[in-house]
Amino acid sequence: MINPSVPGWIDKFLAEQNQHPNSFPLNEEDFYIRTRITGFIFGHIVGFDAAMPIETEERLPQEISKIGMLNTLFQMYRLVKQDNDHTDFVKETVAFYNTMIPRGFNPLKKALESSSFSSKLEKIIHDRVQTNEDLFSKNFSHVITNALLFIDVLAFQQYLQKGSVPEKYSNIIEDIVISIVSLSLKSKTGVSPHDDLLAKLFESSVRYNKFSNTNISSISDLDLSYLSNQLEKYYVIDLAGISLWSDVKVENEERYFLFKLGELLQINDLKVLDSINFINTFIVTNKSEIPYFNFSNPVKHFYDQTTESVAILINRNKSRLLKEISESKELMQLIAKSTRKDLDKDEKKKIKKQLLDICKTIPSLTIFLLPGGGLLLPILIKFIPTLLPSSFNENMDD
Structure with a gap:
């Protein structure tokens, strides 16, 4: 059993997966569908898109997040490179994160001086899955997961395709996500009991911006011109959808919001409807286990x-x-x-x-x-x- 709480888990994970054939993602849409099924997009992982089955039971929440993060980055590498080269994947991922850490502020400096690329990546992933809450807040929080990790995956795609990440790419994508989530919560016809926790989920997950209610009053005022590929568009549609979900379903007024968002993103209505249906099924199936849909002292x-x-x-x-x-x-x-x-x-x-x-x-x-x-x-x-x-x-x- 892979234990992400101790050193050496990445090498073990990749070695085990290498023993079993797994089809390459056919395209961006196929990659996204496979990733969405795991729950990684929503910050609640229920499985892994891996050749060798990996159980989520008997694992700490942070361990599940680490495996999900590593595996999703690896599947992105496989999508772009159409290759299973584990050694190159680890090197490329470490190089990617090196470009993401601002000069003059390098909290991972010691980690990145480690002897092996795998140990460097282990330390990087450990840092990335953390939320921005302090230890006390985490312990007494309903929300203990980082819900915006997929932004790292989108930035990794940019790095693999172009050799570098466009300046402030992650900042801009995160800002767009925050604006859409905030606007979608404001546009709901009724107040859902989980809205505050959902807002807290995103507030604790931001890395590059400050989460706050957007000043944008209408969906038509959103500037979505920066979103250039299908993965980015599918991602914001799904996050808007999960923000709009109420106790039973997405109401008609909220559906209008999503279809209008799809129109602005040039995504056809069938894809938007698929997003609505998937989110409803995912939440209904896993609601009892999703922290931000549950309430307790x-x-x-x-x-x-x-x-x-x-x-x-x-x-x-x-x-x-x-x-x-x-x-x-x-x-x-x-x-x-x-x-x-x-x-x-x-x-x-x-x-x-x-x-x-x-x-x-x-x-x-x-x-x-x-x-x-x-x-x-x-x-x-x-x-x-x-x-x-x-x-x-x-x-x-x-």
Whole structure:
């Protein structure tokens, strides 16, 4: 299983994919259709356009975003080059991102001095999938994904085709996207309960501009002349569509907005209708899993999200964790006791200290050693009894 949380995952990913044949994208439209199905366009990845199937289960959200980002860039490379040269792909991608980082402001300078191109790209992708929110805001946010990563893919296409990216290309594309999303939210006939979260999704995803309500009052006032290829046009149509979606469907008035936008972009009505239908199906199918279409108390959301992440980490390190615990007789006795009755203050301190010592020996569990990591220990302890043999828990006796 590929683990994007540790070094070496890109080489492993490409090596595994190289073992299975995968048809090249036929053209821009074919590439876009295949990419849209994965959910990458909407910031909620449900699958991957890859030769070898890749499961999304038992993965952290950031790991899914990293794989989705790498794979979509690779599929763009395959579209333009009609080639599967993994080595050249990695070199080209690193070179592309080098051109994207402004001189005089290079937060990835140390990363780009790494020894191998793959390790450079791993660090770059790790940085790109981040949102612009601080750590505290991310933890208590409904929205934890970067929804505008496809702009990088569009810029990569420009680089592969022309050898360079037009000046301020990403800034302009992002500005157009923000204007359309903002205008589409303002033009809705009714207020949807997810509108605020959707606006927050894009606000946390912008890199080159500041997200704000556009001053443009009419769709006819939009300047879309900069959009030159089909991918750019399909992209803004879909983002407008997902902005206009209400609890059940896109209403007639909102359909007019999309068809008018399609007219300005010179996209025929059938393509616009296809976008409306796809978005409706995608949201209805995945709505319960899409963060910006769900509402809960922020603290509950944080706890649920953290619990899921910790459960994934514990399951991955189950064998090692059980071995370390079994070697500590006192810890085993305390955990056994905790299944029958509450521990006193001193016993709880002993469990905390010994579990933290164990976490030091397992790299993936160093999350518990970070500042505030002690708050996660109750979650860790919660899962440990379920991992141990049933004979360990006396409450399971017949």
